[in-house]
Amino acid sequence: MVYKILVVDDEAPVRDLFEDLFKKEGYSVKSVATGEESLELVAKEDFDVVLMDIKLTGMSGLEALKRIKDLKPGIVVIMITGFGYDEELISKSKEYGCAGYIGKNMPISQMVSSFKLFIKAAKEKTK
Amino acid sequence: MGLNLEKAIYNIVDRADSLVFYCDHTGKILMCNKKFKETIGMPSDSIIGCDCIKVIYHRLQSVSGKEHLFKAMLDDAVKYKRPSNFESLLSDGSGSEHTICWGMSPILTNNNELEGILFLGNDVSLSKQREVSLKNIDETLKNIFLSIKEYALYAVNLQGNITYYGMGAEDMFGWPRKEIIFKHISTLHSYDDVAYKLTFILEQVRNFGRYELESYFINKEGQSFPVNLTVTKFIDASGNMAGYIFMAKDITEKRKLEYQIFQSEKLAAVGQLVAGIAHEINNPVFVISGRTDMLLENKSLHKKVKSDLKIINAQIDQIRKLVDRFLAFTRKTLPNIKELDINKAIKDVLPLLEYHKQPCNEIKVSKVFAKGLPKVKGDSHQLQEVFVNLLINAYQAMAGGGILTIKTINKSNEHVEITIGDTGCGIPPDALRNLFMPFFSTKKEGTGLGLSICYNIIKNHNGTITVESQVGKGTTFTIKLPFAKKGGKNGL
Numbered sequence: 001m002v003y004k005i006l007v008v009d010d011e012a013p014v015r016d017l018f019e020d021l022f023k024k025e026g027y028s029v030k031s032v033a034t035g036e037e038s039l040e041l042v043a044k045e046d047f048d049v050v051l052m053d054i055k056l057t058g059m060s061g062l063e064a065l066k067r068i069k070d071l072k073p074g075i076v077v078i079m080i081t082g083f084g085y086d087e088e089l090i091s092k093s094k095e096y097g098c099a100g101y102i103g104k105n106m107p108i109s110q111m112v113s114s115f116k117l118f119i120k121a122a123k124e125k126t127k
Numbered sequence: 128m129g130l131n132l133e134k135a136i137y138n139i140v141d142r143a144d145s146l147v148f149y150c151d152h153t154g155k156i157l158m159c160n161k162k163f164k165e166t167i168g169m170p171s172d173s174i175i176g177c178d179c180i181k182v183i184y185h186r187l188q189s190v191s192g193k194e195h196l197f198k199a200m201l202d203d204a205v206k207y208k209r210p211s212n213f214e215s216l217l218s219d220g221s222g223s224e225h226t227i228c229w230g231m232s233p234i235l236t237n238n239n240e241l242e243g244i245l246f247l248g249n250d251v252s253l254s255k256q257r258e259v260s261l262k263n264i265d266e267t268l269k270n271i272f273l274s275i276k277e278y279a280l281y282a283v284n285l286q287g288n289i290t291y292y293g294m295g296a297e298d299m300f301g302w303p304r305k306e307i308i309f310k311h312i313s314t315l316h317s318y319d320d321v322a323y324k325l326t327f328i329l330e331q332v333r334n335f336g337r338y339e340l341e342s343y344f345i346n347k348e349g350q351s352f353p354v355n356l357t358v359t360k361f362i363d364a365s366g367n368m369a370g371y372i373f374m375a376k377d378i379t380e381k382r383k384l385e386y387q388i389f390q391s392e393k394l395a396a397v398g399q400l401v402a403g404i405a406h407e408i409n410n411p412v413f414v415i416s417g418r419t420d421m422l423l424e425n426k427s428l429h430k431k432v433k434s435d436l437k438i439i440n441a442q443i444d445q446i447r448k449l450v451d452r453f454l455a456f457t458r459k460t461l462p463n464i465k466e467l468d469i470n471k472a473i474k475d476v477l478p479l480l481e482y483h484k485q486p487c488n489e490i491k492v493s494k495v496f497a498k499g500l501p502k503v504k505g506d507s508h509q510l511q512e513v514f515v516n517l518l519i520n521a522y523q524a525m526a527g528g529g530i531l532t533i534k535t536i537n538k539s540n541e542h543v544e545i546t547i548g549d550t551g552c553g554i555p556p557d558a559l560r561n562l563f564m565p566f567f568s569t570k571k572e573g574t575g576l577g578l579s580i581c582y583n584i585i586k587n588h589n590g591t592i593t594v595e596s597q598v599g600k601g602t603t604f605t606i607k608l609p610f611a612k613k614g615g616k617n618g619l
Contacts, residue, residue, distance in 0.1 A: 011410055014410060017413075082410050104409045108413075
């Protein structure tokens, strides 16, 4: 299945890495730097998955997650963070309807497999 | 003229505010004035011609026997024809007692023979009462001063010798009053205080009346403790400076609390800093490792490039592990809160310690578990992490053997106090101050995170963890955790 993915991260090298990584996996990828931009794009285009950094400049990742799920409840949103394991953030993200939580401290291979797993589980849930 | 003078004198005497009567050598009253009659509360015919002692003492049943003094004074006046002064009690018509100060003057004839005796009495009851109540106030004040326990109150004279020393001071310094009184004030102060501070303080008090400071005192055992000290001028009844009043409050507990607050604020600040740094490092590390991983997937890479990339990846992994350790300290894990038996939680981790026992070390374990202990609300895994940490530390501190003490105490059904003590090498004061700081370690192989994680766990359980240690004697950790139900009891 070819997913259309939107990456939201305020750091360009991180966005580039995700783009390359997902393109290599055969997905179609777009990326933006802010939560506001992600909302605009999600309203205009259809995405299967949004990969959202928690710490963003301007609107926070959590806020953007909430608004995206309000706008298009079918989108799978996965949160990414450099803060490591933080149950407070995890429970908040779950409350707003995120499908999974990925730490930037994970090795890349593990990250990609978690990513695939989350999408699969989310898609099965909505079926 | 002569008649007029006699009448005038009679009138003056009759209207005088003093008690006046005149009697013969047997004590029979020949005449008396109005004030005397009023005070005695009897008509003249019951007074004139009667024995003065009987008249004066006719209502005073309670002081029978005192009339002998009056009689003796009277006899004295008759015998030696000398004036004298004395005090007697007198009861008036309403039954209230008066203290009368009598002046007794023998009246002599031209031949120097005794004609009679003139008594002139003044009611001194009021001033007498004042004197008594002043004495009482003095006594009460002295008792108040001596029995104040919250503060150590003591006074010194201008030479610096202790003149007053209250019970609070006895408690605080450990010196009994009889041992310290009249000793020099320097007995209660440290050498530094005496040499540098005390003279300055006393000078300030002399000039400005008062001086307040935080200082250290030494008790009888020679231990120093922090106090808040106020010294004021001691002014005597005539308004002169007679010495200094010292009022000291032991602030050991306050200091401990301040230190705990300071410690927790410091740890919170470090936690935020660490989380921030970890986050900033994670981003580039993530990108570098992602890129090298992707490059390594390229099968056609040159062997040398491949091995270099592997080295880069391994080093990046080191950084990642380091950052993970940082984040472990700030890890915000929601505890899995359940009501639990703290005794059982401790007992369950004890078998783990077997692995840390060195066969050569003789370590005795003394366990005292409070019976019927109410349950505590907490995450058993997290709390056990704390116990294991402290117990392993205790074992490691006793490389040459010793006694490990584990104790749980029910503190007035409010909280449980858990103490884990060792008789090991102890922790030097400098290290003790930083003990709960992350990345602070006295052990070469330590990460310096164990105790800071313990601190965070106990704090998240609304408890406190404190440590006391003496080099060469050992270390004791004390954890306080509130019981699940207020007032304890039905927690079981």
